[in-house]
Amino acid sequence: MKLFPAPVQAGIEFSAELFRKARRAVILTGAGISTPSGIPDFRSEGSGLWSRDEPLEVASLRTFRAHPEKFYEWFRPLASQIFEAIPNAAHRALAELEKAGHIHSILTQNIDMLHQKAGTMRVVELHGTLRTLSCTQCFQQVDSAPYLKPFVEHGTLPCCPHCGGLLKPDVILFGEQLPQRAWFEAQRESRTCDLMLVAGSSLEVMPVAGLPMQALDRGAHLVIINNSATYLNVRADAAIQDNVSDVIPAIAEQVLYG
Numbered sequence: 045m046k047l048f049p050a051p052v053q054a055g056i057e058f059s060a061e062l063f064r065k066a067r068r069a070v071i072l073t074g075a076g077i078s079t080p081s082g083i084p085d086f087r088s089e090g091s092g093l094w095s096r097d098e099p100l101e102v103a104s105l106r107t108f109r110a111h112p113e114k115f116y117e118w119f120r121p122l123a124s125q126i127f128e129a130i131p132n133a134a135h136r137a138l139a140e141l142e143k144a145g146h147i148h149s150i151l152t153q154n155i156d157m158l159h160q161k162a163g164t165m166r167v168v169e170l171h172g173t174l175r176t177l178s179c180t181q182c183f184q185q186v187d188s189a190p191y192l193k194p195f196v197e198h199g200t201l202p203c204c205p206h207c208g209g210l211l212k213p214d215v216i217l218f219g220e221q222l223p224q225r226a227w228f229e230a231q232r233e234s235r236t237c238d239l240m241l242v243a244g245s246s247l248e249v250m251p252v253a254g255l256p257m258q259a260l261d262r263g264a265h266l267v268i269i270n271n272s273a274t275y276l277n278v279r280a281d282a283a284i285q286d287n288v289s290d291v292i293p294a295i296a297e298q299v300l301y302g
């Protein structure tokens with residue numbers, strides 16, 4: 045059992061209390077929950093694959109359209125990391141909380157499927173998914189597994205089985221709209237929850253960063269767990285600046301066995 049500094053321990057106990065009382069808790073997760081599983085934050089600068097002076101050009105829809113090979117060259121190590129990654133203690137603790145009826149849904153900015161791998165049933169993927177690919181010519185959607193393995197291993201670009209067109213992962217690139225159905229669902233979840241827990245997101249990327257505000261506006265409690273402060277820390281019932289992979293299991297333990 046990890047020992048936390050006193051303010052963190054107090055935040056954990058208070059958050060567990062909020063979870064026990066909540067009737068409809070919704071979780072919003074960002075890249076920070078997956079970095080302990082070895083996945084770099086592909087949408088933020090200065091981390092892993094990005095350097096400060098390099099714009100987010102290669103992960104944009106424009107690059108994909110003009111130079112798909114450039115995009116895929118960049119994407120290959122990331123895809124390989126995602127396929128090998130396993131859920132960490134935070135993913136597992138959230139899955140346990142859901143199973144015990146303490147979580148209504150998880151909204152995630154991640155494309156790594158780690159919540160599902162951990163056993164969470166209700167996940168809204170705001171930035172799309174690597175589970176499927178779509179043809180850029182005929183728009184057919186295919187399961188990604190048979191295509192991404194040869195791509196990761198040999199660099200073979202995935203081509204459509206129907207028309208031979210290039211397949212694009214169903215993840216949201218820069219310059220692309222969020223998937224509409226997921227976005228509407230995320231807004232509904234945010235507006236109807238009575239507790240929102242933000243885990244591993246700095247709440248910097250709009251419009252997703254506005255979801256906790258929608259929850260607050262309707263009277264929900266807000267808990268934020270992130271390594272750095274967010275713009276909403278001042279309005280949160282509890283704001284814990286520590287590692288999600290330590291804090292979330294500690295909260296879950298309190299809720300389930302405390």
Ligand SMILES: [Zn+2]
Nearest residue numbers: 179182204207
């Ligand atoms: Zn096609």
